[in-house]
Amino acid sequence: xxxxxxxxxxxxLLLSFPVTPARLFDPVARAFNKEEDPMSTLxxxxxxxxxxxxxxxxxxxxxxxxxxxxxxAPDGQTTRRIALPVRYSFxxxxxxxxxxxLAHGKWLVDQSLDQGRELFEKSA
Numbered sequence: 342x343x344x345x346x347x348x349x350x351x352x353x354l355l356l357s358f359p360v361t362p363a364r365l366f367d368p369v370a371r372a373f374n375k376e377e378d379p380m381s382t383l384x385x386x387x388x389x390x391x392x393x394x395x396x397x398x399x400x401x402x403x404x405x406x407x408x409x410x411x412x413x414a415p416d417g418q419t420t421r422r423i424a425l426p427v428r429y430s431f432x433x434x435x436x437x438x439x440x441x442x443l444a445h446g447k448w449l450v451d452q453s454l455d456q457g458r459e460l461f462e463k464s465a
Contacts, residue, residue, distance in 0.1 A: 383439045385447075388454060389415045392446030394439045395422050404431040406438035410446035412460055420460050423449065 384393040391413040399405045408431070409424040424430050425445050432438040452458040 383443060385443055387447045387450050390450045392443055392450065394442035394446070396435065396438045396442060398435075399431070402431070404433045406432045406435050408432060408438040408442040408445070410442045410449075412446055412450060414460070418461055421462065 382394060382396070384391055386392075393411040393413065395409045395411055397407040397409075399407055407424065408429070409422045411422055412420045423446070425441060429441065432441060449458070449460060453460045
């Protein structure tokens with residue numbers, strides 16, 4: 342098992358995802374190559390873009406979950422981690438932080454496709 346402290350159900354869910362050697366080093370697949378909660382990363386596909394929730398825990402504060410996301414375009418280009426606006430970026434529950442991260446990523450994809458907002462940083 343990848344993480345002995347993870348319950349059997351969580352481990353089964355993790356192992357059901359296809360993991361190839363290239364995916365192990367993918368910066369978006371952080372749960373597979375760093376010591377952190379493997380359930381703090383969820384993903385979905387929205388308008389042919391993959392939105393990956395990237396949630397960090399900051400223990401010791403009332404709202405410990407910092408929400409953010411990565412977006413992967415159909416051509417494989419990946420954004421940096423995009424945090425939610427400061428006023429909404431820290432949440433009290435992991436599930437709500439994940440859902441907010443995915444919703445924010447979907448909104449960013451919509452803005453990019455419908456309004457022409459740039460998702461990816463241009464190199465200088």
